[in-house]
Amino acid sequence: MIPALLLPAALAALLAVAVPLAIHIARRTETRTIDFAALRWLNPNPKPVQRLQLDERLLLGVRIALIVAIAVALARPVLRPSGDSGPVVAIAPGIDAAQVADNGQRRVWLAPDFPGADRAAPPATADLASLIRQLDAELPAGTPLTLVVPPAFDADGGRLVLSRKVTWKVAPAAATPSAKPERTPPPLAVRYAAERAEAVQYFRASAGAYAAPDQAPAFDAAPVDQPLPAQAKTLIWLSGAPLSDTALSWIERGGVVLLAHDAPSPVEGTKSVVWRDAAAEPLAVEGRYGQGRVLQLTRPLAPKSLPALVEPDFPDRLWALLDPSAAPARVAAQDYAPALGEVGPALAFNPHPLDLRPWLAVLIAVLFAGERWLATRRKRPVMA
Structure with a gap:
């Protein structure tokens, strides 16, 4: 696991550590004067000794730790898995996984959460292009990727642009998709x-x-x-x-x-x-x-x-005007092979990091309770 911060600029909140330091330096622990007879022979205005002194260091340490924990939580700390850089073969649902050669690579279905191909095939999805982009983003940069897709599928926009060069294979689908229902004319x-x-x-x-x-x-x-x-x-x-x-x-x-x-x-x-x-x-x-x-x-x-x-075509024009049909999105896989290019920051390697903020929230609650107990307890240290 690799620690990382998703919002490192929030660490600027660590400057707030100076607040409790300034308070503890400026504030002196409450003193109590005890009069006794020998004091009348001493100089009533002795020259003070100038030195930096921090009182109640445990309370100061808890307050500093509380501010540090809050600042780190604002920076959104996560633990990223180091990732498996072994080759990956992703198979689109609807393709018989047995017809794809198994050479020891990690085989997954192009489906949500990318289940292993050793499981039963999930239902076909219309988000195939989006899942390809997600898989490319979740794999480490050096991981070889093979995509096995049907001869035609629904696209969601322009040509795929991925962060790596992939092996693009077109395989016959085990089942043909059901025909879309005919459009009903508008009343x-x-x-x-x-x-x-x-x-x-x-x-x-x-x-x-x-x-x-x-x-x-x-x-x-x-x-x-x-x-x-x-x-x-x-x-x-x-x-x-x-x-x-x-x-x-x-x-x-x-x-x-x-x-x-x-x-x-x-x-x-x-x-x-x-x-x-x-x-x-x-x-x-x-x-x-x-x-x-x-x-x-x-x-x-x-x-x-x-x-x-x-x-003669006025009825068709009126129909298209009142109830326009969606633009065709089905593409031939042979013409939709991904291109190699730069991807945006949102598609950088991101293999489901573990968010540490819930644990920091518990730590912040404990530190806050400890700070309140130290600051309000009845037997705080008093300098004589």
Whole structure:
């Protein structure tokens, strides 16, 4: 085990040791004068002897130890394991460990806590890239690392950059991942002003395009003064009037609304463009309101101003606008081999250090109790 301090700058608190030293130097133990007859022949004002004297040294030592313990605790002391620098083979769950050659290396699963590969395979995880980074951070710098991964897995960002050069092996997975469920089209609720009832047809047609041939469209259209359906998730607001308080509360709880171009928007912050035409001109912008999303068209709902209304792909564009799908994250392992590079300080070698602060807390409590007992006991030493 190697002792270390995670916050060594906190040792500056050791300067507080000067406080009890100054108190004990400046303060003299209480003296008691005893008169007796022979004293009347002595000089009443003798020249004092100047010398440094520390009284109650045990109490002083306990106070200094208390301050030192507090300063060390603030510096976050830990004990780091020295680490095993032997080669490590990390196998992704879903790969048969028997097909990976065992040459005496330490074999672990790429799973939380990195259990040994001699145990039963843990369930597959979507955090494979994150676990690879964690394993790289927890191994000593000179440890050879071999990663055995399936042909494809979910990535969480850019290419892996590790602190060491690894052996990257792609092995067939024992089981194929289950297919992801199909996305369900959003049900459309439309609230419109009387003068804009004609624009409802475009959204009714989109809802019909979403529905299967033997299903009724998930569509609800009504004037603006009608309440929303209980299960509404998306709202089309075809009016130049402000949203009702009920609708605003619904958006704050996570609802999604598409406003007409002239409707007052509750969004006060910045808005981003989420839909552009072929000439890169903005057609819709988005902002956040509470936990919900507020979308707003930039043009009137008429084919002359917004030709996309009558284009065949308008239902798909509307669906992507109201319920955007997550960006694809699955990558081919052959193209995701880690690169060698500098890692940040947060990814430095850190093999689960043992925090010593709980033990220091006990020591501080004991020292504080001892200091209080020494400072308040009835039989403190008194100089005669």
